[in-house]
Amino acid sequence: MSDTAATPSRVAFLGLGVMGFPMAGHLASKGHDVTVYNRTAAKAKAWVEKHGGRAAATPEEAADGADAVFMCVGNDDDVRAVGGAVLSGLKAGAVLVDHTTASAGVAREMDEAARAKGLHFLDAPVSGGQAGAENGVLTIMVGGAEDVFARVKPLMDCYGRSVVRMGDAGAGQLTKMVNQICIAGLVQALAEGMAFAQKAGLDGHRVVDVISKGAAQSWQMENRARTMLDDKFDFGFAVDWMRKDLSICLEEARRNGSLLPVTALVDQFYGDVQAMGGNRLDTSSLMKRLAAKS
Template sequence: MTDSSSAPRKVAFLGLGTMGGPMAGHLAKAGHDVTVYNRTAAKAEAWVAAHGGGRAASPKEAAAGAEVVFLCVGGDDDVRAVAGEAMESLAPGGVIVDHSTVSASVSREMDALARGRALFFLDAPVSGGQAGAEKGILTVMVGGDADAFARTQALMACFGRSVVHMGPSGAGQLTKMVNQICIAGLVQALAEGLSFAQQAGLDGHKVVDVISKGAAQSWQMENRGHTMLDGKFDFGFAVDWMRKDLGIVLDEARRNGAKVPVTALVDQFYADVQAMGGNRLDTSSLMKRLTR
């Protein structure tokens, strides 16, 4: 199997949500033969109308004849169901690449199941949000078999600016957990800093412009600082999704003994935002707790 991104390959993409739809689109744009499946058939129909390729009625049908199957779904049980069904028709030697954010334990479970069928399963969660998926500049953190990674890296590079093999099965998901821990703390600190600036009578926008040129600089500050000050949160990575991710982090921390007190606290702050009706607001809506 070639690993050249310029050589067309037959692939399937299962799950065409906010992230999956654009990611699959980049594969099609690169010239690959993409068959898609989505639980809501209308989304798959719309994707094919926009990008070409084929539409399947089930994960099993989509995986038939594919070299690589990508999936981007909701949670552990979704991965079990969708990947498990895809394995029923994927030919020996085929690779399933899971871009969902789920537990490391389910990734290891699916890796073992795949190996029992002469298949490969890579856990490959992504970071970069909807904008990163649309622009094809995601960060992809991959766990699993090194040879399977080498065979699929160029495909993932169609939508990933950084595609890195992190180690054995589960290592991709564990790396994504680190990512979410760091984001949670950063967003809360940014919310507190901007709230402090407002209470102190400063021009918050000028504050962001100045301190973003120094040691306080972060992606969150540059991309969310001004919108937080303006009270705009109706976009981006939803609070509900972040709470799901932080739940995965806290479960893993209980297993491995890691101490994550700030993460646990910010998780409860997000619960406050949910109680305020902010379930679908961007994660930067932590600011709302401090300005109500």
Template sequence: MRVAWIGLGVMGYPMAGHLVARGGLQVTVYNRTAAKAAKWAEAFGGATAPTPAAAAKDADFVFACVGNDDDLRQVTTGPEGAFQAMKPGAVFIDHTTASARVARELHAAAKGRGLGFVDAPVSGGQAGAENGVLTVMCGGDPEDYARAEPLIAHFSRMRKLLGPAGSGQLAKMVNQIAIAGLVQGLAEAINFGMKAGLPMEDVIEVISKGAAGSWQMENRHKTMIAGKFDFGFAADWMRKDLGICLDESRRNGAPLPVTALVDQFYAEVQKLGGGRWDTSSLIARFQNLDRS
């Protein structure tokens, strides 16, 4: 079995590595920065290619994890994109967080070329990618998913086909909408507790075992209390994702008042110079308000 991987960012780099380390697969990688592809190949024993098309040639499965809709189109249907070289019957698995519209568009383009296509955005962050315990939300045709699922299993602990093309991206939007509200609520709660003079580490230890508990509380309360936001999913990326959610909501008519508000709060974080701070940096807004 031959596998190609396109995009070696903080998520794609370890995910592709698991296909080799856990799956024992032969993987050829492409990355816009060739030096990073060379570094990956040296670490995992794979091969590199100069273009997405070259990486995808003769591959049975092609994975991608890039930045946005335009990046995804470039590496698939662009002049040197993977779709130009993939053999009939091969399956393209896209782990980019993108729009449902581009997923449907590329699914149709793939089918027109005799290819499979699965939109499969992930949740779990950099730590989840490095530890191979991501959650993967998938959309596409059942037969394509059935072929791809054993490979996706090498870097995930949960994966599921949720419907036709675009369903994976829509499920990721649900995920990000839920996270946005949770992180804002946690930021408000911790800021309130600190203003009240409470020992917040102790408070979180208690309330995290009750109805208020969440993954965000367990994993992000310390950075909020300490005011250190140097790891995790960046505010810039969250704004990109929330923009996708808000755009889709205008299509399907689902109101997202809290999501729209939190999106603007992240815009304030960006203005503070925190575009690369992780999502727990919402609490920094309160510190800035105190100074103003």
């Protein structure tokens, strides 16, 4: 990929979970030549059957010859393992973009490793959930060199509504931490409000209709309040994943001296949901914890 190439066409996508599968699909739908890899080969095969392109047996094979490689894996260790393997074989000047929610530290490690090989790295965690990925309207927070970001942004625009560079390596991950900190408190407050409405004998749906027009409005209220009232908690972003994210936030806060008392408390509440067997429930399942406690 030359420095002037705005839209590289040969790309790889590693990790086809509830987010990666549709994100890679948007790249294919925009005419890019996409090769995919997934640890479970059947999922990669299903992606090819739906979107075309090719499936590779290893991350290295998927990334061979690619101008840009995107990955959306599990945690810091996965980023190091998969990203490290890919960096060992990428062609000069190629870009590795990590959409995993991981630590700022591992983002800086990967950036340094890429630079040492004449390659480029961007940390680019996303927000918007499964629906945002499927509809191509994710928010993407990016850390890395400005010129590299400019080269790859047209690709991320395929599945992102807001794609913004936040600073150097690690800045994307730090911004995602702010996002998760804010969400944690909002979801708990929303759960408490909906539970209170029910206990007060109010029609919760009418309550949401009214207060969502005022200062209490939020994405969580618009998208999760009614499903919480209906006891529905299957929307893709699992409690296990949120606890992983919050552990990253709390660790970073210990490092930089931030105080996160509400985040730490809500993290414990998610632990209660896990103890109830709700590991794979959506994060709005904090509502179920309140019902169990009442």
